[in-house]
Amino acid sequence: MSFLERVDQAIRRSPAWRSLFRNPYPNDERSRAYAVMNNVFLHLHPVRVRQHAVKFAYTFCLGGLSFFLFLVLTVTGVYLMFFYIPSTTSAYSDILSIQANVAFGLITRNIHRWGAHLMVFFVFLHMMRVFYHGAYKPPREFNWVVGVFLLLFTIALSFTGYLLPWDQISYWAITIGLNMASYTPVINTPIQSLIFGGIEVGQNTLLRFYVLHIMVLPLITAIFLAVHFWRIRKDGGISGPL
Amino acid sequence: MTDQKTEKESRVVLPVDPTRRTEIDKQRVPMSARPYRLLAMVKQDAVVRVQKEPDDTVMTWPHLLSIEFLAATVMSIFLLLMGLFINAPLEELANGNLTPPVAKAPWYLLGLQELLAYFHPVISGVLVPFLYILGGAFVLPFIDRANPEAKKPSERKTTVLLFSLFCILGLMVTFVGVFFRGPGYSIVTPLLPFFDNFTSGLHFAL
Ligand code: HEM
Numbered sequence: 001m002s003f004l005e006r007v008d009q010a011i012r013r014s015p016a017w018r019s020l021f022r023n024p025y026p027n028d029e030r031s032r033a034y035a036v037m038n039n040v041f042l043h044l045h046p047v048r049v050r051q052h053a054v055k056f057a058y059t060f061c062l063g064g065l066s067f068f069l070f071l072v073l074t075v076t077g078v079y080l081m082f083f084y085i086p087s088t089t090s091a092y093s094d095i096l097s098i099q100a101n102v103a104f105g106l107i108t109r110n111i112h113r114w115g116a117h118l119m120v121f122f123v124f125l126h127m128m129r130v131f132y133h134g135a136y137k138p139p140r141e142f143n144w145v146v147g148v149f150l151l152l153f154t155i156a157l158s159f160t161g162y163l164l165p166w167d168q169i170s171y172w173a174i175t176i177g178l179n180m181a182s183y184t185p186v187i188n189t190p191i192q193s194l195i196f197g198g199i200e201v202g203q204n205t206l207l208r209f210y211v212l213h214i215m216v217l218p219l220i221t222a223i224f225l226a227v228h229f230w231r232i233r234k235d236g237g238i239s240g241p242l
Numbered sequence: 243m244t245d246q247k248t249e250k251e252s253r254v255v256l257p258v259d260p261t262r263r264t265e266i267d268k269q270r271v272p273m274s275a276r277p278y279r280l281l282a283m284v285k286q287d288a289v290v291r292v293q294k295e296p297d298d299t300v301m302t303w304p305h306l307l308s309i310e311f312l313a314a315t316v317m318s319i320f321l322l323l324m325g326l327f328i329n330a331p332l333e334e335l336a337n338g339n340l341t342p343p344v345a346k347a348p349w350y351l352l353g354l355q356e357l358l359a360y361f362h363p364v365i366s367g368v369l370v371p372f373l374y375i376l377g378g379a380f381v382l383p384f385i386d387r388a389n390p391e392a393k394k395p396s397e398r399k400t401t402v403l404l405f406s407l408f409c410i411l412g413l414m415v416t417f418v419g420v421f422f423r424g425p426g427y428s429i430v431t432p433l434l435p436f437f438d439n440f441t442s443g444l445h446f447a448l
Binding site for chain 1: 306
């Protein structure tokens with residue numbers, strides 16, 4: 001046995017390795033079932049899925065990729081949070097310094113931005129896919145409604161994040177949003193003072209959008225995602241075949 | 243449920259020739275002989291199994307997960323390249339006293355902003371989004387109760403037509419808002435020099 005093989009075996013036999021990977025590489029049906037069943041991340045899935053459901057051309061992975069983008073946005077967003085203060089006096093310069101001075105700051109911000117647009121886009125596409133497959137029909141009505149909430153949360157996440165750089169683009173885009181909200185009959189003033197924190201975009205708005213963006217909306221979205229995924233299994237897996 | 247139960251209990255279990263006892267026969271024990279209670283009943287398979295349903299399932303690992311991992315990898319590479327080569331927009335510091343020539347909502351709300359140019363704000367800012375979100379999305383599965391088995395678009399033409407119409411209208415106003423509105427939210431034709439209202443660039447930020 002060569003040296004490398006011995007090292008390889010020693011690693012695989014060590015208690016640490018075996019606590020991490022409780023089963024050897026799954027090659028037979030039984031161990032493949034365990035690979036899914038014994039792993040909290042993979043256990044979103046059942047051990048077996050219907051054949052047509054794994055066809056790429058059925059889901060186009062749109063829901064899955066929306067979720068993946070959500071994860072990417074969480075990771076990049078947490079990194080950006082370390083360098084950003086939601087104050088009208090420092091927000092903009094924080095963004096400048098993220099781009100110029102922070103290690104991987106520019107690429108992190110870029111990925112966060114493009115990922116966010118892409119997520120909104122993919123959630124739309126996912127909704128189209130679900131509609132054209134008639135996958136909102138019984139027993140999946142409830143999951144469709146959960147999905148519509150997810151769409152609204154995704155848009156709200158994107159919209160609240162849009163203000164945070166506190167540059168001209170974000171300021172005026174949110175101002176337009178605020179104006180639109182002001183046309184709502186009866187509840188316009190409560191909406192404005194509750195969500196925007198005043199009749200014009202300012203420090204209150206920035207802080208509220210920040211808290212919504214980094215805390216409230218991601219938490220609610222995560223909860224709805226959990227229900228969404230759980231429902232898929234309760235409804236008997238992916239719909240179809242057409 | 244109750245009907246089934248009484249029926250089952252009152253049924254006389256005939257002795258079956260031991261050599262001909264099937265799996266199902268072995269499970270047929272008189273109620274009184276069971277050391278446990280009946281808590282729930284599950285539909286039993288037909289006594290005569292004509293044909294087992296074909297098993298159309300595959301193992302999640304590797305068949306599904308490998309596709310998911312691949313999709314995630316492709317997406318990661320795409321995002322990395324985007325992040326490396328295209329910078330996120332950033333303009334000057336926000337200034338409430340200086341309206342920029344082009345002030346637009348984010349693209350997913352631009353359809354609404356476009357409607358503001360045509361209709362009374364209550365219609366475009368409130369009624370239409372309300373209709374889309376509530377009518378087009380939330381209650382769709384409760385309106386379309388025609389035939390739950392009809393999944394193919396060709397089997398539910400009305401719904402598909404209406405929904406597509408909603409989508410196309412939304413896409414159209416969004417498209418106009420994104421590409422054909424320039425400084426002061428005036429109608430422009432970008433990049434096509436032979437139009438009167440030609441502008442040399444695109445007027446939206448992502
Ligand atoms: C954050 C947004 C969302 C995420 C991450 C998400 C994720 C997923 C995933 C991973 C699936 C499995 C099948 C697939 O990939 O297509 C799925 C299925 C489904 N989603 Fe979503 N979804 C989101 C938003 C929505 C929206 C906006 C709707 C509809 C309004 C929706 C309705 C459904 C329904 C009805 C199914 C079951 C589809 C079937 O059985 O074929 N979801 N979702």
